[in-house]
Amino acid sequence: MIRYALTRLTLLLLGLFVASALIFLTLRVLPGDVALLIGGVNSSPEQIAAIRESMGLNRSLPVQYLEWIGGVLRGDLGTSLLTGSSVAAEIAQKAEVTIPLGLMSLAIAITLSVPLGVISALRRGRAGGTALSVSAQTLAAVPVVWAGMMLVVVFAVWLGWLPAQGFPRAGWNDPAAALRALVLPALTIGVVEGAMLMRFVRSATLQAIGQDYVRAAAAKGLTRTTALVRHGLPNVGLSVISVLGLQVAGIIVGAVVIEQLFSLPGIGRMLVADVGARDLPKVQGELLVLTGFVLIVGFVVDLVHRVIDPRQREAS
Amino acid sequence: MLRRTALAATALVAATALALTACSGESAPAPTATGTPDPDASVAIRLVLEPGNLDIRKTAGAALDQILVDNIYQGLVSRTPEQEIVPALASDFSVSADGLTYTFTLREGVTFHDGSELTPADVVWSLETRQESDDWSDSARLANVESVEADGQTITLTLSAPDSTLLWNLTGRAGIILKKGDKVDYNTAENGTGPFILDSWRQGDSITFVRNEEYWGDSAGVAEVVFDYIPDNQAALNAALAGEVDVLTGFDANLKDQIEATGDYALVLGESTDKGVLAFNQSEGSPLADQRVRQAIRQSIDHQAFVDALASGQTLYGPIPSLDPGYEDLADVAPYDPDTARTLLAEAGAEDLELTLTIPSFYSTTIPQILVSDLNEVGITLTVESVDFSTWLNDVYVNQDYDLSFVLHTEARDFENWANPDYYFTYDSAEVQDLYAQAVASTSESQAATLLERAARIVSEDAAADWLYNGASVLAVGTNVAGMPSVNVNERLNLAELTKSDG
Numbered sequence A: 001m002i003r004y005a006l007t008r009l010t011l012l013l014l015g016l017f018v019a020s021a022l023i024f025l026t027l028r029v030l031p032g033d034v035a036l037l038i039g040g041v042n043s044s045p046e047q048i049a050a051i052r053e054s055m056g057l058n059r060s061l062p063v064q065y066l067e068w069i070g071g072v073l074r075g076d077l078g079t080s081l082l083t084g085s086s087v088a089a090e091i092a093q094k095a096e097v098t099i100p101l102g103l104m105s106l107a108i109a110i111t112l113s114v115p116l117g118v119i120s121a122l123r124r125g126r127a128g129g130t131a132l133s134v135s136a137q138t139l140a141a142v143p144v145v146w147a148g149m150m151l152v153v154v155f156a157v158w159l160g161w162l163p164a165q166g167f168p169r170a171g172w173n174d175p176a177a178a179l180r181a182l183v184l185p186a187l188t189i190g191v192v193e194g195a196m197l198m199r200f201v202r203s204a205t206l207q208a209i210g211q212d213y214v215r216a217a218a219a220k221g222l223t224r225t226t227a228l229v230r231h232g233l234p235n236v237g238l239s240v241i242s243v244l245g246l247q248v249a250g251i252i253v254g255a256v257v258i259e260q261l262f263s264l265p266g267i268g269r270m271l272v273a274d275v276g277a278r279d280l281p282k283v284q285g286e287l288l289v290l291t292g293f294v295l296i297v298g299f300v301v302d303l304v305h306r307v308i309d310p311r312q313r314e315a316s
Numbered sequence B: 001m002l003r004r005t006a007l008a009a010t011a012l013v014a015a016t017a018l019a020l021t022a023c024s025g026e027s028a029p030a031p032t033a034t035g036t037p038d039p040d041a042s043v044a045i046r047l048v049l050e051p052g053n054l055d056i057r058k059t060a061g062a063a064l065d066q067i068l069v070d071n072i073y074q075g076l077v078s079r080t081p082e083q084e085i086v087p088a089l090a091s092d093f094s095v096s097a098d099g100l101t102y103t104f105t106l107r108e109g110v111t112f113h114d115g116s117e118l119t120p121a122d123v124v125w126s127l128e129t130r131q132e133s134d135d136w137s138d139s140a141r142l143a144n145v146e147s148v149e150a151d152g153q154t155i156t157l158t159l160s161a162p163d164s165t166l167l168w169n170l171t172g173r174a175g176i177i178l179k180k181g182d183k184v185d186y187n188t189a190e191n192g193t194g195p196f197i198l199d200s201w202r203q204g205d206s207i208t209f210v211r212n213e214e215y216w217g218d219s220a221g222v223a224e225v226v227f228d229y230i231p232d233n234q235a236a237l238n239a240a241l242a243g244e245v246d247v248l249t250g251f252d253a254n255l256k257d258q259i260e261a262t263g264d265y266a267l268v269l270g271e272s273t274d275k276g277v278l279a280f281n282q283s284e285g286s287p288l289a290d291q292r293v294r295q296a297i298r299q300s301i302d303h304q305a306f307v308d309a310l311a312s313g314q315t316l317y318g319p320i321p322s323l324d325p326g327y328e329d330l331a332d333v334a335p336y337d338p339d340t341a342r343t344l345l346a347e348a349g350a351e352d353l354e355l356t357l358t359i360p361s362f363y364s365t366t367i368p369q370i371l372v373s374d375l376n377e378v379g380i381t382l383t384v385e386s387v388d389f390s391t392w393l394n395d396v397y398v399n400q401d402y403d404l405s406f407v408l409h410t411e412a413r414d415f416e417n418w419a420n421p422d423y424y425f426t427y428d429s430a431e432v433q434d435l436y437a438q439a440v441a442s443t444s445e446s447q448a449a450t451l452l453e454r455a456a457r458i459v460s461e462d463a464a465a466d467w468l469y470n471g472a473s474v475l476a477v478g479t480n481v482a483g484m485p486s487v488n489v490n491e492r493l494n495l496a497e498l499t500k501s502d503g
Helices: A002-028 A034-042 A045-055 A061-073 A087-122 A127-141 A144-158 A175-209 A212-219 A224-261 A267-276 A280-308 A310-315 B002-013 B062-068 B120-132 B166-170 B233-241 B253-260 B291-300 B303-310 B338-347 B366-377 B389-398 B415-419 B430-441 B445-461
Strands: B042-047 B077-079 B085-087 B090-095 B101-106 B145-151 B154-159 B196-202 B206-211 B224-229 B265-280 B354-360 B381-387 B404-409 B465-478
Touching: A002 A061, A002 A280, A034 A045, A034 B389, A061 A280, A087 A127, A087 A175, A087 A224, A087 A267, A087 A280, A127 A175, A144 A175, A144 A224, A144 B233, A175 A224, A212 A224, A224 A267, A224 A280, A267 A280, B042 B062, B042 B233, B077 B166, B085 B090, B101 B120, B120 B145, B120 B154, B233 B253, B253 B265, B253 B465, B265 B291, B291 B338, B291 B366, B291 B465, B303 B366, B303 B465, B354 B366, B354 B389, B366 B381, B366 B404, B381 B389, B389 B404, B415 B430, B415 B445, B430 B445
Parallel strands: B042 B224, B354 B381, B354 B404
Antiparallel strands: B077 B085, B090 B101, B101 B154, B145 B154, B196 B206, B206 B224, B265 B404, B265 B465
């Protein structure tokens, strides 16, 4: 187990390193730079060159990369070219919106998908099961933006129950308002991600129903449902855990879109704005943190999976 | 300048793709609120484009001028929405007959937001430092100023040559008065003299101003103004329908019925100096170097279609909009006439022309759609390349690597670009450059305007570019809000007289 964990950790660190290099290089492909945006078009080419110089944009790529990654290793994500503020501090501030949004989305996705997935598997072939299954297929295919707009139209515009956009200026000092602001965005991501997860739960459940130990339990006198709940569902749970890493990535992508749509001051919206402004040190820091987060979740999921699934432990 | 221009542009055109149903575009007066103004009110204003930082000395962009000039920072003179030049930190000013000496009387009792008093030394320092600092925006606009001197409260600017644009420039960034040697972090903080004080900035979300209780003039009518940055027009409409904003700028006039149906907002159309410019790269070797080809493109475009699609604004056929000196209706220079266009193209031997339109991605797709179909009609194939603004700056503005480009130029009195052969317009006319130099050197306003008018006609007759429309400031204003400016709000938004009633 320890050997497995160490191997997995090495892979994680390697993944982070490769990701950092890829992030750095791919951003350099973008044309234009922040010096042009700051200088504006009244500035002469000499002035733009001076701004570039003062920002260190004219140094060679390896030097810039080493400087950045050296800072990251010391726990310094760098400073914004535009505002001069600390990237880490900015991310921490925006995380106040994005992390609760992600957790709420995940909670909604799980709450919807697990019971509905199991029910739709048990009712397979019957009208209710088919209806659930078709709904899941449809919802999973819906673009997040469209789902968000529909929810806004219904709950914010028609019913006026929830805010259509924005986050309270007081932030979490006003918890009720902050929560209300996150309900529709989280529901949007949660429903779409939940629909995808539900299809997975359904197929995992169907697989479990067909397993010998479930059939054996049923043969011993349990109803099919009880047999499934007692003996099959733990296995379904394991399968669900293993796709959670993917779900987290999906939720982050969803957050980038949804924060834009709902004008939420989170990491996703900041990322979009910073790419547009070519504030590359900030974009690098943001992407590295997001990538790192997904990789770490994957790492934790793998370890947890191994700890709770006896078959995997024996196999190693 | 272009930077300001282009960015502010988002406001007007962002989401007009919705419908081509044109409601009539006549100007409406700003609504008059009926209730009693509440001095403790907070007003939320939707804006489109958030600034990257707040350093008005160095960072270009209309997003900064829009909120900071007049409200936070002030100059000796300012401008009214009608574009008149009026005293601000100077109580009075005069210009000598030879146009070489400008005399200002500095107000007494003006304080900066940090409490320190405004002194003549601050004024001299601000103007001199700006002039000497190449990395400060608009520093070149003070090029003709030879010296700045203070004698008591009298400030004298001596010029090396007359400059009819100087007073106007002093109403903008070039004339902003800062505290001498201030140590404030201009990126995120401020220290101005205006009626509002910066309270907080939540990046990616909103900027809040509060009333300056120590203001030298009449106090602001509201206790707080919150600028909510909502780029997406649909999100902005939703925010309005949910009652979360009091005023929306950069609104889509096509959504008039939807927002007015609430009974809480009225649509206001104000004039603006926004010019939708279709630039032609006419440098040597390009098919657009031939005046006939450029003229053909202009005559193949149905300009009224843009006004209809935006449900606001008016047609424009030359470089100067109606709010600026030197305006003349030049519709006769390029009337919509596809037949003539085809003839011109044949004469120029430019049949089956293939061109690319490079356009920043934040503009509505309506503009390229109309262009593609109009040009196709006369046998020109137009490929649309939608790029982000940084890319546009790099490819089009710096490298001049484009055929056609569209950008909404919002800045007032920006004719100078047509007299600058190095500008990305690639237009080079010695006659226009000479006329513009004469207009700048003129000591009479009316003479300067006449010279600009002549130059503008030449620019249009040369088909140096096409002007697709002259935009309007489109606002949705809460019926309980009064004193909201409606002219040219993409560029300046003076909120000193804004009030909101509780009713």
